Amino acid sequence: MKNMKIVAALGLMAGTMALAATTPSSTLSVSTTVNKTCSISTAPTALAFSNYDVYATAATTGTSTFGVKCSKGTAYTMKLSGGDTSGVRAFSGPGTLKYSLAYSTTPWGDGATGHAAPVDMTSAGMAEATYTINGSIAAGQDATQGSYTDTVYLTVDY
Template structure:
């Protein structure tokens, strides 16, 4: 009888455990908390400038015609940035922004840089006076530099050169 009593207790325990498995589970409530992240950025006002060489080619001092050439100044600035492009007098001794001078040793060859194809508007470096103005779109903006070597200069043959600084003010 003791063995039956033990078996009965074991069956009762098994039945109780099995029955508990079929009881409805109590659902746990999920809790949440939230916030937000403030995301900011400041867009810098900036410009990049690149210039192509102005190669006049061969100048014929016996010709009655001037020698013309062009270069391009490419400007890319932050959208909405107002800017001006100025060109220095160059490095030739006695050069100005009106009469620039390429050099070959002690010799000089005069030339000029203009804002327009008719070569009537000088391109200098006085902001608001003789510079080229623009308002950036965020895309590359090309500005053509029109150069001219005046005819009839008596100069020795040689390879003349000058370096003109390009300044973008914004």
């Protein structure tokens, strides 16, 4: 009988020691940064005006659309190269023919000295924002017949 008491007492002591043991713990710090980023996700479509009629009384108009994607909350500036403070540019061709580019009705340029202001925006999220460039060739220009072209650069700064 004496042996049984010793075994029982040892069993109780082992159980008590198991309950008294602690599990070590610590914290893990987790972090990341979302960088500002933008891209011209859809390239501008060609702005091909219809044939210009020197006797027309209304402007000849055309549009181009493009898309921009930026990380949410990113402020960005869209610039169109060239033009004067009114957004007026000149085609290259056999004579002089001027046209203008605008965001809605606001002249659109690159903000350089003597040029129209750029367009400032802030991204609302990951979805593509679509923009329209409005082009206009004023009526009443005494242009030489032939083909006219120009190249304008679209830049997105962020």
